Amino acid sequence: MAERQITEADLRARVRKLLDEAHPDRVDQFTFRGKQYDLGLAWVHFPEGFGGLGLSPAMQAIVADEIARNAKTLYDDMAINPIGIGMGAPTVLTHGTEWMKTTLLRRIFTGEDTWCQLFSEPGAGSDVAGLATRAVREGDYFTVNGQKVWTSLAHVSRWGMLLARSDPDAPKHLGMSYFLLDMHSPGVEVRPLHQITGEAEFNEVFLTDVKIPADRIMGKQGEGWKVAITTLMNERTAIGGAAARRGGGSIGILLEMWKERQPGRFAADCETVMRDRIARLYIESELLRLTNQRARAARKAGNPGPEGSVAKLAQAEMNKRIWECAMDVLGADSMVYEAGYARRRPSLQSRTTHLAMAKYQFLRARANSIEGGTSEVMRNILGERVLGLPGEPRGDKDVPWKSIPRSA
Amino acid sequence: MDFSFTPEHEELRQTVRRFLEKESTEQIVRKLMETESGYDPKTWARMASELSLVGLAVPEQFGGAGYGPVELAIVFEEMGRVLFCGPYLSTAVLAAGAFMHAAEAAPRAKLLGEIAAGRAIATLALAEASGRWDLESIAMRARRDGARWRLEGVKDYVLDGNLAGIVLVAARADDGLALFLVEGGAAGFERNPLPALDLTRKLARLSFANTPAERISGAGDCAPALERVIGQAIAMLAAEQAGGAQRCLEMSVEYAKTRLQFGRPIGSFQAIKHKCADLLVETEFARSAAYNAAFCAAGGDDAELAQAAHIAKSYCSEAYFHAAADNIQIHGGMGFTWEHPAHLYFKRARASSVIFGDPVAHRLKLAAALGA
Numbered sequence: 001m002a003e004r005q006i007t008e009a010d011l012r013a014r015v016r017k018l019l020d021e022a023h024p025d026r027v028d029q030f031t032f033r034g035k036q037y038d039l040g041l042a043w044v045h046f047p048e049g050f051g052g053l054g055l056s057p058a059m060q061a062i063v064a065d066e067i068a069r070n071a072k073t074l075y076d077d078m079a080i081n082p083i084g085i086g087m088g089a090p091t092v093l094t095h096g097t098e099w100m101k102t103t104l105l106r107r108i109f110t111g112e113d114t115w116c117q118l119f120s121e122p123g124a125g126s127d128v129a130g131l132a133t134r135a136v137r138e139g140d141y142f143t144v145n146g147q148k149v150w151t152s153l154a155h156v157s158r159w160g161m162l163l164a165r166s167d168p169d170a171p172k173h174l175g176m177s178y179f180l181l182d183m184h185s186p187g188v189e190v191r192p193l194h195q196i197t198g199e200a201e202f203n204e205v206f207l208t209d210v211k212i213p214a215d216r217i218m219g220k221q222g223e224g225w226k227v228a229i230t231t232l233m234n235e236r237t238a239i240g241g242a243a244a245r246r247g248g249g250s251i252g253i254l255l256e257m258w259k260e261r262q263p264g265r266f267a268a269d270c271e272t273v274m275r276d277r278i279a280r281l282y283i284e285s286e287l288l289r290l291t292n293q294r295a296r297a298a299r300k301a302g303n304p305g306p307e308g309s310v311a312k313l314a315q316a317e318m319n320k321r322i323w324e325c326a327m328d329v330l331g332a333d334s335m336v337y338e339a340g341y342a343r344r345r346p347s348l349q350s351r352t353t354h355l356a357m358a359k360y361q362f363l364r365a366r367a368n369s370i371e372g373g374t375s376e377v378m379r380n381i382l383g384e385r386v387l388g389l390p391g392e393p394r395g396d397k398d399v400p401w402k403s404i405p406r407s408a
Numbered sequence: 409m410d411f412s413f414t415p416e417h418e419e420l421r422q423t424v425r426r427f428l429e430k431e432s433t434e435q436i437v438r439k440l441m442e443t444e445s446g447y448d449p450k451t452w453a454r455m456a457s458e459l460s461l462v463g464l465a466v467p468e469q470f471g472g473a474g475y476g477p478v479e480l481a482i483v484f485e486e487m488g489r490v491l492f493c494g495p496y497l498s499t500a501v502l503a504a505g506a507f508m509h510a511a512e513a514a515p516r517a518k519l520l521g522e523i524a525a526g527r528a529i530a531t532l533a534l535a536e537a538s539g540r541w542d543l544e545s546i547a548m549r550a551r552r553d554g555a556r557w558r559l560e561g562v563k564d565y566v567l568d569g570n571l572a573g574i575v576l577v578a579a580r581a582d583d584g585l586a587l588f589l590v591e592g593g594a595a596g597f598e599r600n601p602l603p604a605l606d607l608t609r610k611l612a613r614l615s616f617a618n619t620p621a622e623r624i625s626g627a628g629d630c631a632p633a634l635e636r637v638i639g640q641a642i643a644m645l646a647a648e649q650a651g652g653a654q655r656c657l658e659m660s661v662e663y664a665k666t667r668l669q670f671g672r673p674i675g676s677f678q679a680i681k682h683k684c685a686d687l688l689v690e691t692e693f694a695r696s697a698a699y700n701a702a703f704c705a706a707g708g709d710d711a712e713l714a715q716a717a718h719i720a721k722s723y724c725s726e727a728y729f730h731a732a733a734d735n736i737q738i739h740g741g742m743g744f745t746w747e748h749p750a751h752l753y754f755k756r757a758r759a760s761s762v763i764f765g766d767p768v769a770h771r772l773k774l775a776a777a778l779g780a
Binding site: 247255258259272275276278279280282283284286287288290291293294297300301306307310313314376378379380382383384386387388389390391392393 | 657665680682696
């Protein structure tokens with residue numbers, strides 16, 4: 001691509017051109033976002049022709065800002081196709097075939113095709129590279145058998161990013177291949193996975209003699225882990241409850257619940273203890289927000305430090321304690337679960353009051369320290385990558401995957 | 409709030425770090441902590457003249473460098489790392505702050521320059537037998553005696569109270585809390601050094617028996633001005649605590665990488681690694697709390713500063729204590745010896761957690777400020 005300088009003003013002008021041609025307040029989602037893609041405004045850091053302009057990723061904020069100034073209908077990538085846009089598109093761009101790039105990227109962005117990620121298995125959680133779903137090559141096809149779990153959006157997905165073991169004799173990281181799976185293929189069965197709240201945010205995906213054409217592989221056969229790293233590097237672990245402004249998020253709800261408590265609910269001495277706990281949580285919440293601010297400032301200045309790495313661990317642990325405290329504010333009433341445990345897909349309508357929110361979040365927050373890296377794994381990462389402490393001796397390196405002990 | 413430190417800030421940090429690496433080695437700290445005055449007058453003079461550190465936050469018209477709390481916090485963070493021994497918190501923050509915010513123009517003009525030039529060690533006596541630093545708990549009375557005043561009572565836990573030439577005392581006058589200057593040799597004024605848990609910071613009990621004093625605050629209650637001084641002092645102490653916590657974490661990590669047991673570095677065991685990871689989180693949060701308090705102190709909004717100070721004092725105190733305690737644990741038997749510096753940090757952490765109020769007191773004040 002020829003070197004060329006696109007200034008902020010150029011970019012804003014380009015957005016206004018988009019709005020002239022297809023205004024989101026007047027055309028539907030697919031039309032508007034299709035046009036946004038065609039003008040290189042979908043993800044400006046992608047190359048031209050694939051929804052981008054070869055600019056710095058930071059300039060995407062200018063696009064969003066210009067759209068927000070001129071339109072009421074605003075689309076949220078994370079609501080439209082979080083896994084496809086967040087993880088699928090960068091993986092396709094880096095490792096996908098020409099067919100994948102020309103056919104799939106646009107439909108990912110418009111939201112016509114929802115994507116899901118098929119990595120975790122019942123026997124491969126924190127140790128996802130130990131996965132056991134088998135992919136056996138038979139001529140122009142791979143035949144896949146196995147089970148995936150914790151698959152968000154699988155029930156509505158058109159495409160899945162599938163990591164499977166193609167060579168069990170190779171060491172674990174070297175024997176995997178990465179496939180683009182048509183979720184409508186015969187042998188793909190999606191079942192809702194009901195969690196602690198009774199709801200099913202996630203799915204189990206059973207793969208039985210599923211045929212995948214050999215040209216749907218991403219990267220090379222046996223190099224699936226490398227491709228998976230690209231996907232995982234783009235993973236955004238969004239745990240609910242982070243306060244974007246002072247006293248917002250989970251801690252804001254806890255504070256309000258405390259202020260709304262029944263008079264006489266606590267004895268005077270108990271009130272003091274609760275006040276201390278709530279102030280402690282407020283402090284941690286505020287310091288997480290300020291630490292994230294420091295991390296942003298450091299990134300902007302070009303010298304990211306450890307402040308950026310501590311957020312996931314800190315937030316997961318803090319969020320759990322905030323909701324535990326909220327249950328203590330409710331006291332005996334915390335034994336009642338008005339929403340019930342109906343086995344269904346999540347519905348935000350059931351969580352419109354503080355009371356319902358607190359009881360739901362108390363249960364849901366348990367996953368915060370498990371999903372997107374358990375707190376134990378996060379502590380290993382902080383210890384090893386940030387502080388430089390040595391790793392643990394391992395029994396699973398440089399040996400064939402099939403000889404590594406596995407849970408039954 | 410934007411927590412951006414400028415290249416000039418980084419330069420200040422490096423300058424101070426280089427200076428302290430020479431002038432506040434462990435050997436020097438151990439020597440000074442065994443002395444009664446607890447500081448080296450030659451080093452102090454260089455800090456005042458060569459580096460302009462003593463008057464760093466004093467306006468230029470009084471001979472200071474004209475910087476503010478953010479720059480001062482950088483110095484404190486560096487001092488905390490090496491357990492700097494000297495009357496810096498008392499002189500450069502408490503007393504200088506009292507002169508800047510709570511004193512009338514004449515005494516300020518007369519004495520602030522002496523402090524900035526390094527010619528006078530000074531302190532501010534706040535706490536009394538109750539050991540509380542909130543201004544409501546100050547009971548000491550000041551009685552008018554012609555043009556002068558007389559003080560009666562005891563001030564406790566006074567930072568560097570044994571050596572300060574300028575002693576400022578907060579006491580109750582008829583029109584509210586006021587600030588008084590007591591001269592070193594004044595009648596009925598007695599100083600008793602306290603045997604300190606933390607040898608690196610000197611404490612004294614000051615007794616006043618009908619002691620003549622000069623009122624330096626203007627007419628009316630000076631409590632709001634003193635609150636600001638205490639808020640700024642908390643921000644500085646919090647930076648010192650964050651620096652100390654950071655150093656404890658570094659010591660722990662260095663040791664965990666090299667100490668071998670069961671044929672491997674102890675840092676490869678998750679029991680140690682996860683302790684270090686948790687300390688990293690707390691240390692980063694402590695820095696955020698301290699920087700936030702310093703930026704709020706510079707911002708000039710008293711309510712903001714008060715809240716930031718509650719957060720910083722509560723969090724940094726506990727984070728430092730955890731880091732200092734775990735540092736001993738990670739060093740094992742070695743960390744329990746007199747010879748190893750871990751106990752010096754542990755004692756500094758414990759003592760500094762109560763100066764200007766303990767974590768619980770600050771959390772409950774924060775709760776009140778939040779309406780909780």
